[in-house]
Amino acid sequence: MRLSTRYLVPLIALFACSSPTTSTPAINSSAGPAGTSVSSPSSLPELAADPREPFLAKAVASLLSEDHLLQRKIDDQVSREAFPKYLEQLDGGKLFLLKEHVAALEADIDHLDDQIEAGDLVLARRGAALLAKRREVVAKVVADVLSKPFDFTKAETLETDAEKRTYAATEDELRDRWRAVLKLQVLERVEQLEELSDALAKKKPTDEDAPARPPEEIPPTFEGKEAKARKELAVRFETRFTRWKDMEPLEPAEMFLNAVASVYDPHTQYLAPAEKENFDIQISGTLEGIGAALGEEDHFIVVRELIPGGASWQQGKLEAGDLILAVAQQGEQPVDITDMPIDKVVKLIRGPKDTTVTLTVKKPDGRVETISIKRDVIKIEASYARGAVLNLGKGHEPMGYIYLPGFYGDTRGASKAPERNATDDVRKLLEVFQKRKLNGVIIDLRGNGGGLLGHARDITGLFIETGPVVQAHAADKKVEVLEDTDPGVAYNGQVVVMVDRFSASASEILAGALQDYQRAIIVGTGPTHGKGTVQALVDLDKLRANPQAASAADSLGVLKLTIQQYFRVDGESTQWRGVVPDVVLPDPASYVDSGERSLFHSIPWSSIAPQPYKVSKHSWTAAQLAEASKKRIDSQPVFKKVEAFSKALKARRDDTVVDLKRDDWVAERKRNKAELDTLDPKLSETKPRVEVTPLEESAAEKTAPKTAGDKNVKKRIDKWREELGRDPWVEESLLVLEDMKKLK
Structure with missing residues (x-):
């Protein structure tokens, strides 16, 4: 299949196309309940194949092999290089899969090339189904951990760089990792409440930069703040796990195909229909509302650049490289946007001129800050x-x-x-x-x-x-x-x-x-x-x-x-x-x-x-x-x-x-x-x-x-x-x- 220029001319019009109706494909599984041992690839659960998958896979395989700048054939070596990238997309934080799950998926490490050329993305369907089941397990763990107070007098540490971590060997080890991750998040939220209390004590209610949260909502004691932080975090995770169940039909294939495409170069990428608008946003370089160009980085939304003259540029605190953790409308509670699709994040950030949106961001040096920005039309x-x-x-x-x-x-x-x-x-x-x-x-x-x-x-x-x-x-x-x-x-x-x-x-x-x-x-x-x-x-x-x-x-x-x-x-x-x-x-x-x-x-x-x-x-x-x-x-x-x-x-x-x-x-x-x-x-x-x-x-x-x-x-x-x-x-x-x- 040689690439013809007739396929390149009308592409801008694609961004006006509607996405297919969102639905979660059925899971076919002969395995036991979620969280049980996995002994072989055949025991992995598997999603039903989308009818578009065969033609889609073969078309992408042909274009990569014949029309990419490198002219590189898809073979076992490509497969072996793509597999770690697929795992990274599936569970880059090493917070869901156990070593035994990775080992079961790894049985296909030499077969990604065979599957894409045959139009049968077995690994994609198995990986997506397994992740869905593992999320159900972890959702219960998170809810249970957040139901009890943390002991902040205990001396312990957490490795925050997922690349330096290994996959957990047991359910108990994974639970302990989640306990540490959640403990850090609660600690950060408690300190934010402490700082917010100090800010409220110093500012008048009419101050433009005064926090939106009324002072009576902040408990006076550490124990009260800790309980409040856990409760808010539990609600956010419950929302996140619910959102994850809403899977786009081609999402499993998209992860698989992009793992293979990434072996060719960082800019070659498959965009499923649901991602067309997201790409349009990124390629345009602007977002109405706060005047920032955003992108996706692992599980987060990152600020790529500020548009000169835009609201963020004028405000001066938001910077390129900041990770956006949460978005709050004026007078409302923050919405955790971790793992949220970029189009949904954009909808939260956009709003009428002269209204205020508050972003919780993580700076490149690790600091977490809350930044309020008055929306404006980019000049x-x-x-x-x-x-x-x-x-x-x-x-x-x-x-x-x-x-x-x-x-x-x-x-x-x-x-x-x-x-x-x-x-x-x-x-x-x-x-x-x-x-x-x-x-x-x-x-x-x-x-x-x-x-x-x-x-x-x-x-x-x-x-x-x-x-x-x-x-x-x-x-x-x-x-x-x-x-x-x-x-x-x-x-x-x-x-x-x-x-x-x-x-x-x-x-x-x-x-x-x-x-x-x-x-x-x-x-x-x-x-x-x-x-x-x-x-x-x-x-x-x-x-x-x-x-x-x-x-x-x-x-x-x-x-x-x-x-x-x-x-x-x-x-x-x-x-x-x-x-x-x-x-x-x-x-x-x-x-x-x-x-x-x-x-x-x-x-x-x-x-x-x-x-x-x-x-x-x-x-x-x-x-x-x-x-x-x-x-x-x-x-x-x-x-x-x-x-x-x-x-x-x-x-x-x-x-x-x-x-x-x-x-x-x-x-x-x-x-x-x-x-x-x-x-x-x-x-x-x-x-x-x-x-x-x-x-x-x-x-x-x-x-x-x-x-x-x-x-x-x-x-x-x-x-x-x-x-x-x-x-x-x-x-x-x-x-x-x-x-x-x-x-x-």
Whole structure:
């Protein structure tokens, strides 16, 4: 089955399809009651097969083998690599299955390839049925454990990292693990109630940030708070176990197929019909309500990024990397969202403008915080390129600055009024800088996750005369070259491009091209994200003999398939390695595992033949600039604090064993807080060192239609200006620009 472009064109329309009616497939089982011993695979319970399963499995198998970039056949080795991933999806926390259950499932470790090619996903049906039965067992354990007070005077610990745990050997061992897990959750909730009591005592009822919970609801004694925490937790778990019984028909197949797909690369993924809307949410990059892009990480919902100008961005406490544990509407109890589908989480978070939603989040360093956010409509103006003139003061000259949050553009077709696009906005800002005869400009791509490839090419063309910008090749090894054919140059001064580990995709194409042409110096906190692959969405219904006959109820879903890889003009890929900065600055997020390098089975770096291109003329060298920058960084107290703070957060993240004795837990928490408070560089409290003059009503902004939300734009610009003025990474980038001019 060769992939045809006719399957790729109409895929956006798929997101409007309805999901099939939710139902729980019947379980066929010859085994004993849930929780009894399992001696062989044949004794495992098994769900009835969904009628779509045979065609679905064979279609996915064919696409993976024939049309994926790697052209890798599904065989026993793929099966063996996929099985651990399947177990991780089934019970990654090691909180349901026993070792004997894993051993029984493991009998199929060499047969995943046979099952997918035969269209008979036996392991998927057995695993799902077994998990359903085990959840029934654990539900009773949880209810029983939470019915009795915990002993917080007992010295014991809990390993919180599931990867460091093994599957329990007995029911008693599993029960004890659950007891420890629940004990920690109750302890955390009790401390939250303690902090809430203190907050209520200090705040007036009219305070905007005052907690919604009335003070009379918080018991005055520790014993009362502990009982309340257990009761609330019991209700949440009861709800969660009930929700788990509501299984989508293709959910077992989805887990199985994605375990196999993950062996090919982290971005190839099967999306069942019920997940289409979820994917649409993630790929759009925005969520109305709080202005955050969310994703799924193991059993949790994680904040991927904040949308500039959105409610969360303005509020300032929610951050990328935060795990959302619970969501509460104004005046209501929190709803535990662990293991909740992302579409249901979105529905909880969304709401009318000016209403408040409260999120319980876990920070990357392990802290649990409660954050209240007033919902707002995301102002698209804040997602456009914005310019400013920066100056370090006396003895320095002004430089240009462009913040580019994404590579946006017109995707609505010729029949619609044209939208603003990144290339035109950046060009107009550069023309302002050129007219003012500014000798240097910073292009800030930090946090820029990419966007439209054409604009990465076109913005590169604003700095070079003509030439290739990026190469792409598919499994057939045919090379496609995207070139800048416009000889015009919008700006001819010195250029610094700022990047970080969250600069990805189109950002890496722009930064890599300007680095190859030696048209700019790349300044960053380390290698960029390293995503150098292209995915296509394959409508699996289109592969049927009679696709028109397919209804929403029996839809097969879509396969997100990696089909191409990008290469720089020098022949090197941005995949895995990313773009390595010429000048490296301390990384405030070095404790966070991110980027393609941290992902399971990411496609390795490779290279192809370079394209002919003409390097820009200059007298500086990257080595000279890096050496001068390092001398300044080593003498800057703020960067020393950034490094120390990041190391402390990493140490806390790596220390995954938690004390469950209350006195020890509280003491450790206070020590950690005191340490972080001491090391925190507190950039928001520092005096601005950079003079920032935003280009208000600049050429790029004059083309933007005015909206009713314009009065809030000034507020965001003011905040942006203040943060920019305190940004030591921007300050150092300005000094690098000055070095480039001196060496010219």
